[in-house]
Amino acid sequence: MRKASMDGFEDMVFGKPEVMEDRPTHFCPGCGHGITQRLIGEVLDELGLQERAVCVASIGCTVTAYAYFKIDGLESAHGRAPAVATAIKRCRPELVPFTLQGDGDLASIGTAEIVHAAARGEKITVIFANNATYGMTGGQLAPTTLIGMYSSSTTGGRTVEQAGYPIRMSEMLATLDGPSYITRVSLHNPANVRKARKAIELAFRAQLAGLGLSFVEVLSMCPINWKIEPVKARQWMAENMIPQFPLGEFKCIPEVEALKKGVKG
Amino acid sequence: MPERTLMGGNIAIAEGAILAGCGAYFGYPITPQNDLLEHMAKRMPEEDRIFLQTESELAAINMVYGAAAAGFRSMTSTSSPGFSLQQEGISYMAGSEIPAVIANIMRAGPGLGNIGGAQGDYMQCTRGGGHGDYYLITLAPSSVQDMLDYTMLAFELADKYRNPVLVMADGFLGQVVESVVIRDRVKKLPEKKWAITGAAGRPKNIINSFEMNPMDHPARIKLILQKFERMKRNEVRYEGLELEDADIVLVAYGSVARSAMTAMQKARLHKIKVGLLRPITVLPFPYQPLSDLAGRGCKFVVAEMSAGQMVEDVRIAVGNRNEIKLVNSWGGVPLTADEIFEAIDLLA
Amino acid sequence: MSWEITVSGFGGQGVLFIGRLLMESAFHSDKEVSWLPYYSGEKRGGMCTCFVNISDERIGSIFITHPDIAVAMNPAAMKILEPAVKTGGVLVVNESLIKNKTSRRDIKAVYVPTVEASKEVGDESVGNLVALGAVIANSQVVTTTSIIKVLNQILSKDKHQLELNKAALLKGCEYS
Incomplete structure (x- = not known):
C-alpha cells in the first residue's frame, strides 16, 4: 500500500494506488471526484481487490470512472447503476x-x-457523490441543490415554490431494512478526507462479509459550477452543505460495527 | 417419435430459454406475459440459475445488461408498454455489443390500450425504438413450437453477433396451448473473453458504448455497422407455403400467419392460387423473396393486427409494381381467417 | 378429420376447463391440438371463451369463427355462437340460463339444464362437465373414456371433485 509506483524514487512515501491507471483525470480544478476515486483506489489496494472489484460507472461526471482503475468496469444508463x-x-x-x-x-x-x-439488501457497494449540482451538463438544479443556491436552471437561486426541497438520500435509505451500512462523509478538509476513506473501506468490508447494501454519501466540491474558487468551495461546502446534509452514520448494523476494528486509522 | 408435450406459448419461451442455457432472467409483471415470469420464478431456481422480479421494466433491462456483461446468457420478457420502457437499455446493449434476448408479448396500444393480443409494436421492434444507429434481429414465432425454437435461436444469434435479439409475439400466441417437441439442451455455451469476470490474470475488460476521445467514436460505430450488414446478409429467414404457382401471396406473421394459412387453404378450395410468405425474421425482413414474387407478377395481401405497419416493408420490396392489399385489425381484436379470405376474394 | 370447438360463457363457469379436457384427451390420441383462452379484462365474472382445434393436420387459425361444435353457457355466448355454428354442426345450449331456442334447422341443437343436472349429481358447480358430456354424446370428437383418463390425471389429488366431475360428465351424456 502506498508504495512508490515510479522507478528511481526509492524514498517516495506517497504515490498512486497500484490499482489506479497512470493517467490524468478529466475532472475540473478543485473537483471532489478525483479524491473520492483515489480513496476507492487506496481501499481496493488495501483489501487486495484488483482482481475481483468491478467499477459500475454511471452518467454524469462519474461516466468514465472505469477508465481510472485497473479493474473490470462498465458503463450504465442514467440512474441504473444499482440494477447493473x-x-x-x-x-x-x-x-x-x-x-x-x-x-x-x-x-x-x-x-x-x-x-x-437497498430494500432487497443487494450485496453491493454504492459510492454516492453529492455535489448539489448537475456537473457534467453544466450546473443545473439537482435534487440536492440547496434552497437559495444558484444553478444554471435556477439562476435566481432555488426556491421552494418552484423546486421544493433537497433530498437527503442517506436518511431516506436508512429507513429501509436491507442496507447494512449508510454513512455521509465530506471532503472539505484532510481530516474529513481520512474519515471518508475509512467509510469507503468499511463499506467494501461490509460487502466482503456478505452483508446487505453498503452506501457512502460523499459531500463533494464542484467549484466550477458553483462558481466559487476551489479553496473557498471547501469552506462553502462545510458552512452550507453540511447543515443541510449532516455528516455521520445513519445505519450501521452490528455486523458492520464489528468490522470497524479491521479498518486502520 | 420425439417426446411431445402440451405447453402454453409464454411457457415455451421460458422453457426454450432454459434449454438454451439462459443463466439469468429479470422481469416485471405485465399482462399478457405474466405466466412467463411466474414460470421462470419457479424454474430458474430449480435449475440453479438467477431469477429476479424487478422494480420496473427499466431495472429489468438494465439487469439483463449487467448479467449479460458478466457473461451469462440472460433475458427479460415484457409486453408493449414495458417494452417501450426498455428501449434505452436495448440501445445501450447494441452500442456496447452485449448479447441478450428480449421477448415482447405484444398487446394493443397506444397508451394503456388493451390486454388483447396485437402487432402494433412492429415498427418499434424493427426500426429500433431506442436512440442511435443500431440494428437488431427480430424473430416472429407463429406457433408454440416456434416460441420454444426461436427463443433458443435468439440466444444463439445474440451470442453470434454480440447483439440483442428480440422475440416478438402477440398476446394470443403467448396464451395459446399447443403440442411441442422439447429440444436437446444446449450443452456447450460460447466462451466470452470480453465479459466482466474480474481482471485476474488478464488486462481489465471494459464494457461501454463510449469513447473518451470523441474522434474515436465514428470508427467504433463503423465496426458495429459492418456487423449489422452481416446480420442483414446472413440471417433472413422465412417460411413459404404454396408459393410455386401462387398468383396472390399472403404476407403475415405471428398468430395472423395461422389465420392466413387457413384462409389460404379455403382460397385453394375456391380455386384461387394463393401462397403464404411468413417472415420468421421481421428484421432483417425478407425483401428479396418478396421482390422476386413481385417480379413474377404476384399480387399481395398483407394481414396484420396493426393499423398497417409491416405493409410498409412489403411496399419497399414490391414498390409500385403490383397491387398490395392490407387486411388488418387493431385494438386487441384477432384477425380471422374469414376476414383474410374476403381480402383475397376481392383481389382475385 | 378436424374439429373446431368454441366454448363460451361467464368466467367461473368452467369454460376454459372443459376446453382443456377436450384438448388434452385429443392430444393423448396423437391429434394436433390448440387451445386458446379469450377473455375480457375482469379478473372474475367477465366473458370468457376458449377456442379448441383438434386435427390430424397442422393447425391453421387458432381463432374460430365458425365452430363445428359450440357450447353456449350464457345468453351473450348464445347470441354470438348460435348464428356462427357451421351447417351440420352441434350447438349445446345451457338451458338453465338461456331461455331462447334456435330457429336454425341446419344444425343440431341440444338443450341442457346444466345447473339442475349438476345439482342432481350432488353439486351445482359441475355444470360445465354436464355440457361437455352433451358435446361427446352428440359428436365423435373424443370419447368419455379419454376424458375420464384426463380427469383422473388432473384431479388425482381431489377424489371428491374427481367423482363429482365424472358423474356430471356421464349425466351430460344422457342429453343426446
Whole structure:
C-alpha cells in the first residue's frame, strides 16, 4: 500500500494506488471526484481487490470512472447503476461490484433503482457523490441543490415554490431494512478526507462479509459550477452543505460495527 | 417419435430459454406475459440459475445488461408498454455489443390500450425504438413450437453477433396451448473473453458504448455497422407455403400467419392460387423473396393486427409494381381467417 | 378429420376447463391440438371463451369463427355462437340460463339444464362437465373414456371433485 509506483524514487512515501491507471483525470480544478476515486483506489489496494472489484460507472461526471482503475468496469444508463451492479453480483457473487453515482443519477433519475437495491439488501457497494449540482451538463438544479443556491436552471437561486426541497438520500435509505451500512462523509478538509476513506473501506468490508447494501454519501466540491474558487468551495461546502446534509452514520448494523476494528486509522 | 408435450406459448419461451442455457432472467409483471415470469420464478431456481422480479421494466433491462456483461446468457420478457420502457437499455446493449434476448408479448396500444393480443409494436421492434444507429434481429414465432425454437435461436444469434435479439409475439400466441417437441439442451455455451469476470490474470475488460476521445467514436460505430450488414446478409429467414404457382401471396406473421394459412387453404378450395410468405425474421425482413414474387407478377395481401405497419416493408420490396392489399385489425381484436379470405376474394 | 370447438360463457363457469379436457384427451390420441383462452379484462365474472382445434393436420387459425361444435353457457355466448355454428354442426345450449331456442334447422341443437343436472349429481358447480358430456354424446370428437383418463390425471389429488366431475360428465351424456 502506498508504495512508490515510479522507478528511481526509492524514498517516495506517497504515490498512486497500484490499482489506479497512470493517467490524468478529466475532472475540473478543485473537483471532489478525483479524491473520492483515489480513496476507492487506496481501499481496493488495501483489501487486495484488483482482481475481483468491478467499477459500475454511471452518467454524469462519474461516466468514465472505469477508465481510472485497473479493474473490470462498465458503463450504465442514467440512474441504473444499482440494477447493473445487482445483476453482476447475483451472477458472479465472487466479484465485488461498486457503483459510483452522482446526485442527479442516484437521487433524481435513479431513485427507483437505488431504493429497491437497498430494500432487497443487494450485496453491493454504492459510492454516492453529492455535489448539489448537475456537473457534467453544466450546473443545473439537482435534487440536492440547496434552497437559495444558484444553478444554471435556477439562476435566481432555488426556491421552494418552484423546486421544493433537497433530498437527503442517506436518511431516506436508512429507513429501509436491507442496507447494512449508510454513512455521509465530506471532503472539505484532510481530516474529513481520512474519515471518508475509512467509510469507503468499511463499506467494501461490509460487502466482503456478505452483508446487505453498503452506501457512502460523499459531500463533494464542484467549484466550477458553483462558481466559487476551489479553496473557498471547501469552506462553502462545510458552512452550507453540511447543515443541510449532516455528516455521520445513519445505519450501521452490528455486523458492520464489528468490522470497524479491521479498518486502520 | 420425439417426446411431445402440451405447453402454453409464454411457457415455451421460458422453457426454450432454459434449454438454451439462459443463466439469468429479470422481469416485471405485465399482462399478457405474466405466466412467463411466474414460470421462470419457479424454474430458474430449480435449475440453479438467477431469477429476479424487478422494480420496473427499466431495472429489468438494465439487469439483463449487467448479467449479460458478466457473461451469462440472460433475458427479460415484457409486453408493449414495458417494452417501450426498455428501449434505452436495448440501445445501450447494441452500442456496447452485449448479447441478450428480449421477448415482447405484444398487446394493443397506444397508451394503456388493451390486454388483447396485437402487432402494433412492429415498427418499434424493427426500426429500433431506442436512440442511435443500431440494428437488431427480430424473430416472429407463429406457433408454440416456434416460441420454444426461436427463443433458443435468439440466444444463439445474440451470442453470434454480440447483439440483442428480440422475440416478438402477440398476446394470443403467448396464451395459446399447443403440442411441442422439447429440444436437446444446449450443452456447450460460447466462451466470452470480453465479459466482466474480474481482471485476474488478464488486462481489465471494459464494457461501454463510449469513447473518451470523441474522434474515436465514428470508427467504433463503423465496426458495429459492418456487423449489422452481416446480420442483414446472413440471417433472413422465412417460411413459404404454396408459393410455386401462387398468383396472390399472403404476407403475415405471428398468430395472423395461422389465420392466413387457413384462409389460404379455403382460397385453394375456391380455386384461387394463393401462397403464404411468413417472415420468421421481421428484421432483417425478407425483401428479396418478396421482390422476386413481385417480379413474377404476384399480387399481395398483407394481414396484420396493426393499423398497417409491416405493409410498409412489403411496399419497399414490391414498390409500385403490383397491387398490395392490407387486411388488418387493431385494438386487441384477432384477425380471422374469414376476414383474410374476403381480402383475397376481392383481389382475385 | 378436424374439429373446431368454441366454448363460451361467464368466467367461473368452467369454460376454459372443459376446453382443456377436450384438448388434452385429443392430444393423448396423437391429434394436433390448440387451445386458446379469450377473455375480457375482469379478473372474475367477465366473458370468457376458449377456442379448441383438434386435427390430424397442422393447425391453421387458432381463432374460430365458425365452430363445428359450440357450447353456449350464457345468453351473450348464445347470441354470438348460435348464428356462427357451421351447417351440420352441434350447438349445446345451457338451458338453465338461456331461455331462447334456435330457429336454425341446419344444425343440431341440444338443450341442457346444466345447473339442475349438476345439482342432481350432488353439486351445482359441475355444470360445465354436464355440457361437455352433451358435446361427446352428440359428436365423435373424443370419447368419455379419454376424458375420464384426463380427469383422473388432473384431479388425482381431489377424489371428491374427481367423482363429482365424472358423474356430471356421464349425466351430460344422457342429453343426446
